[in-house]
Amino acid sequence: MRLSFFIAKRYLISKKSHNLINIISLISVIGLSVGTMALIVVLSVFNGFEDVIKSLYTTFNADLQISAVNGKTIHYNNFPNEEIMSVQGISGISQVVEEDALFKYRDKQHIARIKGVSDNFIELSRIDTMTVNGSFILQEGNSDFAVVGAGIAWYLDIYPQNITNLLSIFVPRRGNASSFNFENAFNNRAVHPTGVFSIQQEFDEKYVFVPLRFARELLEYTDEVTSIEVRYKRGDDDDKIQSRVQSIVGKDYHVKNRFQQNESLFKILRSEKTAIFLILVFILILSSFNMIGSLSILIVEKNKDIGILASMGADLKLIKTIFITEGMLISLIGSVAGLAIGFVILFIQESYGLLQLGGGDGAFVISAYPVSMQFMDFVYVFITVQAIGFFATLYPVVYLTKRIYNK
Secondary structure: OOHHHHHHHHHHHOOOOOHHHHHHHHHHHHHHHHHHHHHHHHHHHHHHHHHHHHHHHHHHOOOEEEEEOOOOOEEHHHOOHHHHHOOOOEEEEEEEEEEEEEEEEOOEEEEEEEEEEOOOHHHHHOHHHHEEEEOOOOEEOOEEEEEEEHHHHHHHOOOOOOOOOOEEEEEEOOOOOOOOOHHHHEEEEEEEEEEEEOOOHHHHOOEEEEEHHHHHHHHOOOOEEOEEEEEEOOOOOHHHHHHHHHHHHOOOEEEEEHHHHOHHHHHHHHHHHHHHHHHHHHHHHHHOHHHHHHHHHHHHHOHHHHHHHHHOOOOHHHHHHHHHHHHHHHHHHHHHHHHHHHHHHHHHHHHHOOOEOHHHOOOOOOOEOOOOOOHHHHHHHHHHHHHHHHHHHHHHHHHHHHHHHOO
16 A cells, blocks of 8 residues: 555545534535535436437437438439338338428318328337327228327317318419419319327427328329338448448438438537536535545644654655545545445435426426436546546645645
8 A cells, every 4th residue: 555545545534633623524524525416416317308408309300311402302213212221220211291281170270291191100109109189090991181280279279079170271382473463373182180199389280291292282292292201220331331221312312311411519518517517516626625624734733743744754755645535535435425326315206206297287298207317327427527637636735745745
């Protein structure tokens, strides 16, 4: 055992001559523990909310979205869909037609967006699990149906159980933009809304799902689609698949992953996490002043010991190392205790959901505060606390030991 560590440990756990030093040292450890615990708990809860948001977007947005660089539509018959399906890691592709439309239900109107999807879309996306009223049925035989977002259903007062009223959909007619006659300027079809879905407010107020054949007929399309959505199998390398698909379709197509489809959202999430981390680090820095005071008093109290060690041949470097080790031991105990307590709190919340959102009355997508513990967060927090402890130790050690040693 190194001499500096042995002496530092003795100073830390042995009874001091002044009880004030014990109290300040204990406060230093408690302050670092609480700060460390708060940091890992807040980061893990933030990770939980981030995962919830990502899961909501995952249900709606595909792993990859392919769209044309020039123009609005893609002729699917000329698209290399079979070659894409042969790429390892892809579970399926679906055709999508999107367009802004005017929706009319009884005496109410609302502007939103239709999303015509191919038959396999529901199976690939599992969006039917987000149905809150009625059933997620888009077609049966020759009959077409619609599933509307909860926001649109609220605006138009739509109830799937009401089979007497149909949802009328109006879209601009192709090649007739100059007409001032409403009947000639718009294509119009009516469809029965069979269900209401709820994912996230942005989607709930914007989208109405219809069958692909219905959307094509309404928009006077043949084989055109506005985008092609690709879904992955679990556990595959996303970047490799995206690169492979991009090489297949070429430069005439955009191939966007989930991050690129919602780039602004994910950038905001990352910025918020960074800001929270920095704020809590600043609080930890403030709490480290207790450690500065504790070490300063300890060094002054041990001035006789420093003199004895110096007379026995100990150089200034050894004296500094003793007290730096003392400060790092305080930091180590505080960080480990804080991480341990934080882990226990997070584990209990993750397992039992004791802390509820909104009293657990079902007003939110989730009932309890979500938690996602990530190993690297624990590593980063530990390193951060140790770095703060080291720099908080340097000033009193370098300044005071030099003055006492040279007396």
